[in-house]
């Protein structure tokens with residue numbers, strides 16, 4: 001019995017670590033143009049902060065491991081996988097999700113292009129595809145269909161809508 005207690009007794013260093021890590025931390029984010037303050041556990045991903053704390057469920061959780069791109073959002077204009085960053089790491093950042101792309105009641109050019117080209121089937125990957133494509137366009141590196149395919153390769157579509165997705169992005173880039 002005494003041996004069992006010893007096996008499960010926390011190491012003194014674990015005690016000290018637990019004492020140092022706060023249960024909740026304050027994070028300031030501007031999400032889709034709205035200044036927001038959140039109290040989250042330090043290990044809360046940006047993805048979970050958006051979905052579970054701000055009810056912005058357009059951003060999807062696929063793999064939760066940086067493999068599928070379903071969680072792509074724009075942070076200070078750059079596309080990132082929101083499952084791979086903690087919310088506290090983005091303190092002070094401007095975040096744009098799929099809910100923030102339309103402006104003044106008009107769809108973003110990419111949203112319209114995805115509709116025009118039927119660039120989705122189940123739609124689960126679509127918010128990530130569109131946010132990633134917005135980041136791609138801002139980067140200005142993709143000039144051809146092959147470059148679009150290459151630079152969008154982090155966004156998986158299990159329905160295989162790839163040709164339509166590329167066509168939609170080309171339309172939004174004014175290259176169709």
Ligand code: FES
Nearest residue numbers: 062063064069083
């Ligand atoms: Fe983030 Fe898959 S959920 S990359």
Ligand code: FES
Nearest residue numbers: 121123157158159
């Ligand atoms: Fe279904 Fe892409 S439309 S995963």
